[in-house]
Amino acid sequence: MVKRNYSDALQTLCRNRAGSMEVFTYFDLAAAVGAQTKTIANIVQEWEQRELVERLGKGPKNRLQFKTTTKGRAQFALAESGQSKPSVSPEKNMWTAMRMLKVFSPEDVAVQARTEAVDITLEQARTFCRMLVRGHEPYLKVRRTAVPGRRDAAYQLIRDTGPLPPREARVRAIYDPNLVAFTHVPEPTQ
Template sequence: MTQDRNPKDTAVRGVRRVRAATPQGNMWRAIRGLGAFTYRDVAMHANTSSVPVSEGAARDYCRMLANAGYLRVERKAQPKGRLAVYRLVRDTGPRPPREKRVRAVWDDNRGEYAYIAGGVA
């Protein structure tokens, strides 16, 4: 009697599962390794031939992490070309924080969410 096995159930101990490289993963690894940095530093360290990371993507990722409390602004940007300098203050591990879009229903009459997909309203 043979059973169909799920490949995930037959993992060999000591063998790590390799995840595909992503721009967010590359940027997060770069941020974790840098001290104080600008978004250009992140783009330069995270960009590879197989996973390109633009300066715009690095800028947006740094802003998102700063807004979420992962990065502290060490020096504010200046209009004449001086870039903001960031420092990682909340290192939660090797997996990159990601922005998620959540499907929800907002009720303007009641001023509250009537439904949040996968959650409780």
């Protein structure tokens, strides 16, 4: 098996979620952290080789179940100490919901992304969806147009770039009103 390196943020998120679950499957953990099931399967298989989790066999829907071992709980707690909890934001929750749903409306996103810690309004979901449709490389495709006062638009995620949500940013530029043009727009930084 080829060993892959995953980001520290994803590893931390997976450790925190797995440590808080009594029993979990690849699918449970993938849904909890907003990552691809295949990626989570690779991480959990590496944990199994290091005896941090143990395989319990197949459970509901014929899915492999795992639980954290004593060694795993100790190591996860050790890794967690000194690190802050991953931040939770409405945008992160909405982005994760969009990544899991095939076709959705802003109402679907608001309902799926709402948690005890983060309350999401329908207007926040609409605004986030409209932002992701804009630009020359949109993230969402409109599947059904909105009818004002009757129904919201339906969208489909067409550009999934990873677990972190895209965000709007302001860019400083130089505008010359004599030329009616921008004379300098800085290059994007990576």
